[in-house]
Amino acid sequence: MPYEDNVxxxxxxxxxxxxxxxxEISSYPAPIAGCDAQFTHLxxxxxxxxxxxxxLKAPRFVATPRQLEPDAGVESR
Numbered sequence: 001m002p003y004e005d006n007v008x009x010x011x012x013x014x015x016x017x018x019x020x021x022x023x024e025i026s027s028y029p030a031p032i033a034g035c036d037a038q039f040t041h042l043x044x045x046x047x048x049x050x051x052x053x054x055x056l057k058a059p060r061f062v063a064t065p066r067q068l069e070p071d072a073g074v075e076s077r
Contacts, residue, residue, distance in 0.1 A: 011056055015053065028042070
């Protein structure tokens, strides 16, 4: 199975988890600000999932001997 398939599957699973947590947050009784550990935990989980999704979708720059910084052009020799 090509790695792209695994990335797509991971993205789908993370999206499903994000939706489940969002549904739980939406149906959660109104918390007392700063005092509800379970609600705060759900918000933290949602943030972690959103960050993971962003990481999967973000382009990555990989330095090579001829291009040490993004948009630096090609080193001439």
